[in-house]
Amino acid sequence: MSLRDRLRRRGDGGDEASDTSEPGGSGASGASGARDDISDFDPHSDGDYRCAEPELLLRFARPVVLETDPRHPDPARGEFTQSGRFVVQRRFGRPVVYTVLDYRPGAMTVRRTDTSVTGPQGTAELDFVFEPDER
DSSP states (O other): OOHHHHHHHHHHTTOGGGGGOOTTSSOOBTTTTBOOOOOOOOOOSSEEEEETTTTEEEEEETTEEEEEOTTSSSOEEEEEOTTSEEEEEOTTOOOEEEEEEEEETTEEEEEEEETTSOSGGGEEEEEEEEEEOOO
């Protein structure tokens, strides 16, 4: 257990009601609006995670993650960790920050923050579904 987790538990006050949040609900806790931390993020590496709107693909190959967007010729690259947070960036582009809010083996919900777009328009909550490679 990390120091941050210990401090979070100490400041929790034993309120277990905040731990029962559901994805897509009002699972926000505290002033920052953060959900429970993901500590075992282990995405599939034998396929793509697809988001329909906007059309995005994420592909993971430990520790690399690629974001493919049909509007851009080159993919954005970055590295991911088990914490479920990662940053991808295109060559000469601004970083895009991902935070995994909910992770299940075949799907995940993320908060995607595009730092090239200012204001609330730059942040979106997106659902990705896993599609395995065809064999």
